[in-house]
Structure formats: C-alpha cells, structure tokens
Amino acid sequence: MGQSASQAHAFYKDVAKNKKVWTIRDEGGYPAPKTRTGQRSQPFWSTLSRVQKIIKNVPAYNGFEPVELSWDEFRDKWLPGLTKDGLLVGVNWSGKNATGYDLDAPWVRECVEIQIKELANA
Template identity: 55%
Template sequence: MSTAASQASAFYREIAESGVIWSIRDDNGFPAPLTFTGRRAMPFWSSESRALVVIGGVAAYHGFRPVAISWNDFRERWIPGLTRDELLAGINWSGSRAIGFDILPSDLARNVEALRNSG
C-alpha cells in the first residue's frame, strides 16, 4: 500500500470513529492551494495532532490554527459547498510540502459513511 493510500485509509477510519474532521485556518480563511493537477484542494485531517504537525512543519501554514468540524456538519454543509466551489478534498496531507491524496468531496463522504455504517 502506498503512503497516500495508507494515509487515506487511516483518515477514513479515524473520522468514522471520532465523528470529527479537522481543517486549518488563519485570519484570511481556509487554504485551498493549487495541486499538481491544476485543481484547488482544501486540506483536511483526521486528528488535531496531524493538522498541528503540518502547521508546525510547513512554512506556508505557519500562523494557521486547527479547526474541528463535526462529521454531521461536514457532511451536510461542507460537502455541498466544496462540490459547488469545485474543490477537491486533501486527505491527511503530510511531509515538508504538505501533500497527499486529493479526492472528490462526495467520495470522501461515501468512504467515511461506509465505515460509520459498518460498525
């Protein structure tokens, strides 16, 4: 399993268990940088600690703070908004450049919901 695939697997499992998804923001809002594919992606993490590692380790995100979002709010409000704005969802970005797996918001919701419904 690739690093991105293992990060994605942990992401879905941890959110399904906790019912919380994490993002980061600063005074200008939530980041949505261009990815290598030329599309914008908003990053999300499955734990506050994962988000804090990126804030502390990636210069572009210094000054950001972690934000907890309940899974229900994310599913009902954020997924439609991300879809409307044609943003991808970045999953547990990591490393010195804060990169990882980017997917359609609807796929993120489907994958987490499948785990929540299976337990």
C-alpha cells in the first residue's frame, strides 16, 4: 500500500472511530488548491495532530487555524456542498507539500460508512 493509500485508509478508520473531521481556515477562508488535473480539492484530516503537523511544516498553510467538524455535519452538509461546488475531498494530505488522495465526496462518505459498520459489528 502506498503512502497516499495508507493515509486514506487511516482517514476512514479514524473518522469512523472518532466521528470527527478536521479542515483548516484563515482570514481568506478555506483552501481549495488545484490538483494535477486542474480540479480543486479541499483538504480534510482525521485527527487534530495531523492538521497541526501540516500547519507547522507546510509553508503554504502557516497561519491557518484548525476547524473541527462532527462526522454528521461533514456527511450531511459539507460533502453535498463540496459535490455541488465541484470540489474533491483531499484526505489526510501529508508530507512537505501536503499531498495525497483527492476523492469524490460520495466515495469518501461510502468508505467512512463502511468503516462505521465494521466497527459496529466488531
């Protein structure tokens, strides 16, 4: 499993377990940089420590503040809004350039919900 794949898998598991999602914001709003394909993606992380690491170590995100969202709010409000706006979901971006998978919102929802069901049946 590659780095981006393992980060995505950790995102689904962490969110299913903790029922929280994190993003970042500054005075200009929420970042949504262009991907290699030209589509925009908004980053989200599964833990506060992951967000803090990006803010500290990635110059483009210095000065941003973490924003906590409940899974219910993310699932019911944010994911449909991202889809409507044509944005992808960046999951657990990592590394010096904050990169990783950029996925369609319905796929992210489905993957987290599968993990929630697996936890419930464990």
